[in-house]
Amino acid sequence: MNQTDGKRLAAEAALKYVEEDTIIGVGTGSTVDKFIDALAEMRMKLRGAVSSSEASTQRLRKHGIDVVDLNSAGRLDLYVDGADESNRFLQLIKGGGGALTREKIVASASERFICIADESKLVDVLGEFPLPIEVIPMARSTVARELVRIGGRPELRQNFTTDNGNIILDVHGLSITEPLKLEQEINNIPGVVTNGIFALRPADLLLLGSSSGVRKVETE
């Protein structure tokens, strides 16, 4: 089984957590694309979806799923999204697709966050995947200098603008042993919109797809 199959299995497994007549929060990425495709079969039973990116919005609409503004949706029961890495506490690195800020907003507005991924995403220590940080363009250099000061090697994501009109710095070389502390520290740098550590709001359940099926990992 390859990574794509693992993603598909996890995405399909998440479907059973979706309740009828609700508005569901939907993340971004190739795993979530598979979830949206699976969600299409129950579109008549859903009230709609709050989307975390323009890409997911387009895909949801293509399947006839109503996309609802978060401001009118109120608190959501469930948010489903992928991740670039997860540790066993379900603290995540996200933002490989550049949608981290909206993802963090929708995750924070949701009672339950189910993360879907293939088994390669489970790691002991976060940080092998370069940490994405959304930055206001005029602050690129000042933020980059601060990131070097804390031990990272920031690289500007080339030819990429976020849905919010900002840039992404991908930070290499961080071994993230204290995710909660680092999430807050980086978010305090002026010019940072948000960073891709999801520790203040970790996932509640991780569904990992692999050749032996779907493994459930819950917070300890």
Ligand SMILES: O=C(CO)[C@H](O)[C@H](O)COP(=O)(O)O
């Ligand atoms: O955070 C994300 C997008 O901003 C994605 O969830 C993350 O990059 C995982 O992507 P994929 O499912 O394609 O492996």
